Amino acid sequence: MRRQTWLDEFALELAAREVARADIAGIVVEASGHLDETAAAPLEAFGAPAAYAELVADALGAQRVPPRVGEVRVAARGLHKRYRRHTVLDDVDLELHVGEAVLLMGRNGRGKSTLLRILAGLAKPDGGSVELHGSVGYAPQDGGLIDQLRPAEHFVLFGRARGLDRKAAIQQGRRLAEQLGWDALAAPVAGELSGGTRQKLNVVLAALGEPDVLLLDEPYQGLDLDSVQRFWELLWEWRDAGRCALVATHAHDAIERADAVLEL
């Protein structure tokens, strides 16, 4: 394998393992310097890019602190849901604890959205029970926005429901949007936003008022890679602050970022 090809692949493999961008640059430069000095072939000096990236990610993980998982926030037992003759949820159990970001996976039609709607209290199960301790924020997969209103007006409207006054709502909404790499106050009305930006707005609205439980339905459809990374950083901060989140997605790259996975 040619030197540059190896280095490029190595950088990609590091990124795929959640190594911070700032770290990647240094690690790749160091490896490249090593190759220059030894005049060795990269495969001989380091092995395959993926295997070496795994070792490096492992070494970097030495300081990673596992999340502290605490008391139960959401407990669903034996949930059943039918639409006409079609069974959508069949005996589903779920527990969500303080300090957890849990992934809800499954192909389209397996009831991810239905489960989230039931947990959010928007739909009634045909059987089973939901126990909820704390406040809930919910971001639907689409819809939920008012096309004629600007993001800041959404903040005020949704913030009021969470007990935030106008100023606090705008401030908090703006800060959350910034964490997702989005300047919400400069944005046009919701109807003119791109799909990815609408998702960001939905996530921000769900998180307004810092509810104990975040329920997000396909929050990163249409987001670019940078935004996906920012989204997870926001979630990690969220759960480290003692809250929790349940994220429905069929994106497999999310598996390594979440603390647990529930497959429907």
Next chain:
Amino acid sequence: MAEIDQRPAWLRGVLDLCLLALLKDGEAYGYELARRLEDLGFGQVAGGSLYPALLRREKLGHLRAEWRAGEGGPGRKYYVLTETGRDALEREVVAWNAFAASVAAALGGVPA
């Protein structure tokens, strides 16, 4: 039967410790450390084990990294032993010496 070089496998457990020790008297960059280990008789140290070991100790706060401009190149990463690293080195040397003594005791009866 071809002789298998067992040094890489043996080194794996103590590479970190040796690196801390080599940095005791001053900073060095990765390749320099690899060469010094080789000179000490460890055989060739693959970059694939060297840099992750350095990175691990850097993350633990035992080593600090400093980037210096290289000649024409993009710069070199120098590793410096921190105070925490110095403490860790002292503790680990004691532990290693005890372990090495156990190995020596176990092998004691075997004629070399």
